[in-house]
Amino acid sequence: MVIFKRGGKLIKAFMSRPLWVQTHVANHLLKLDEKLTELGFEISTVGTNITSFASPFEEVVNILKTCHCSIILGLPFLRVSEGKLKDKEIEKGFALPSEWNQIEAAISLMLEKPTLMMLHRGVSPRGLFDRGAANVFIHEFHTLGSKWVEDTVPKLIDLKAKVLAQQSHPADARSSRG
16 A cells, blocks of 8 residues: 655655653654655654554554554663673673564564664664564664764665565565665
8 A cells, every 4th residue: 555645655654662762862753753754754653643452562563564664763771780691690781672672573574564673872782683683684873963863864765765666566575674
């Protein structure tokens, strides 16, 4: 399903991101939303512009089935400062993305959607964010300053091109992700 708006194709995209973020990050996400709109994306995010009427998992699956692609923003969500990891004491604290980033990325990849995965600098690359864990490139970004939004534009243009290629040649484009 392709929606036409102002003479161009609107790309329906699912965005995975934590609902709570620090104020400076929230301000940058607003700028990212504006940039996505400028580039012709219509974003769906459970908890921000989509209200869940089923279980969150079912809602995500249903939404992703209607979207052309997904954008996974692995922002710092959980901070680990002590404990054990693989039976070794944690010596230096680290941050992890939301568990929903992992779930939503897995659903997107299983549905063979073009998936842009972005991991915030300093967030531990575990699970699907671990390079080589899935057939998708992990892009790094940092939210200090608004430059990261502009730095993201070439990746978004590439994602849009993959979606359009998949719509033109579905069998050829399915294997191209992130």
